[in-house]
Amino acid sequence: MKILANDGISNEGKDALEKAGYTVITDKVAQDDLIDYVNMNNIEIILVRSATTIRQNVIDSCPGLKLLGRGGVGMDNIDVAYAIEKGLSVINTPASSSQSVAELVMGHLFAGARFLNDSFKQMETGDFSALKKKYGKGTELREKTIAIVGFGRIGQSLASYALGCGMKVIAVNNHAVTAEISLVIHGFGEVKVPVQSTFDLHTALKEADFISLHIPKQADGSAIIKKEEFDLMKKGVVLVNTARGGVIDEEALLAAISEGKVAYAGLDVFENEPNPRADLLNNEKIGTTPHIGAATGEAQDRIGLELADLIVKQFGIQIPA
Structure with missing residues (x-):
């Protein structure tokens, strides 16, 4: 499965996901280009922090998506109820920061x-x-x-x-x-x-x-x-x-x-x-301060590892064909 960590992910989180068989992409995709990028690259999971928004138009236009993740507590930048209604899983990391x-x-x-x-x-x-x-x-x-x-x-x-x-x-x-x-x-x-x-x-x-x-x-x-x-x-x-x-x-x-x-x-x-x-x-x-509440190395490491753990628990280890 391909994961787009559009607002970044800690090295620890990225390593944990890659060891479990996931492909983690950390390209920063502009909001206006997000739909095309997700579809062209067969992205199934999008992870965001606070910069990227996932609204109904993204959810409707990207049928291959299976999970949306927020590295942090608040979910204001994701249309959570709509995503769940459309069958997507939505996760966040309330404890880590x-x-x-x-x-x-x-x-x-x-x-x-x-x-x-x-x-x-x-x-x-x-x-x-x-x-x-x-x-x-x-x-x-x-x-x-x-x-x-x-x-x-x-x-x-x-x-x-x-x-x-x-x-x-x-x-x-x-x-x-x-x-x-x-x-x-x-x-x-x-x-x-x-x-x-x-x-x-x-x-x-x-x-x-x-x-x-x-x-x-x-x-x-x-x-x-x-x-x-x-x-x-x-x-x-x-x-x-x-x-x-x-x-x-x-x-x-x-x-x-x-x-x-x-x-x-x-x-x-x-x-x-x-x-x-x-x-x-x-x-x-x-x-x-510029929205840096969770912006410590320790918190970002915990967030990345918690996201990885939640994803692996949901989809398991990815074994190459």
């Missing part, structure tokens, strides 16, 4: 607490005394409250880091979860901390000093964090979104920053990727 995304969130939390995003850029001006005064009123994470909105694998991984920093964790989820959060202290062992989730987003927003989002957009595509939600937040809150663009109403976010409601926003995802609006990128109170 949790730690990497959680660590990126922690980076944004520290950046927001200590103005790192803007101070990094301004130090080259050489106005040391003025900058020391401007950035001299940071805050500590310890003893602060973080609302983790969406308490799946990534949210729970983030909770372990936040608890390790001495933060109070409020978990918000759409169904009740009591998670045993594992804190591993190197050389000393593991401690389990129970965290009970709540359905009450609005109360969590009122109580939080820091907020991290790990949820999809609503079914109708509308934002979950809008003006109404910003109005509930504490003045000076730090907000991080590594989930999906569109979860936050970006216009409402800019207004909340202008009014002082939000002291810092850390954004790894945007409504208009890969071309986010300039007033987000240029705002001194917004730290931006």
Whole structure:
């Protein structure tokens, strides 16, 4: 079977698939050329990350496809229900990138607490005394409250880091979860901390000093964090979104920053990727990263190996005729 890993795959994942008898192609095919390429090369499996989209037109036009795979958690760029309806299998790797995304969130939390995003850029001006005064009123994470909105694998991984920093964790989820959060202290062992989730987003927003989002957009595509939600937040809150663009109403976010409601926003995802609006990128109170939550070598190795394992489990070892 031929596999097109159109957004790339780790060497470990590629090697595992090739050892199992699969042909893995890592050509980067432009979106507009994807249908022709798949049909001309008899591709049966397409693996993507976030750059390539697999919509109904691709599914309908490529009758030889058997499986679609997403290296990551969210499946927004694949028409999953339609693919399954047409008899295709659809897989993703929800467990592999949790730690990497959680660590990126922690980076944004520290950046927001200590103005790192803007101070990094301004130090080259050489106005040391003025900058020391401007950035001299940071805050500590310890003893602060973080609302983790969406308490799946990534949210729970983030909770372990936040608890390790001495933060109070409020978990918000759409169904009740009591998670045993594992804190591993190197050389000393593991401690389990129970965290009970709540359905009450609005109360969590009122109580939080820091907020991290790990949820999809609503079914109708509308934002979950809008003006109404910003109005509930504490003045000076730090907000991080590594989930999906569109979860936050970006216009409402800019207004909340202008009014002082939000002291810092850390954004790894945007409504208009890969071309986010300039007033987000240029705002001194917004730290931006280019959708790199899962972009660590360790996560990509785990993702590649998990994809390989799922494919082999479904189709078995490919023995040449």
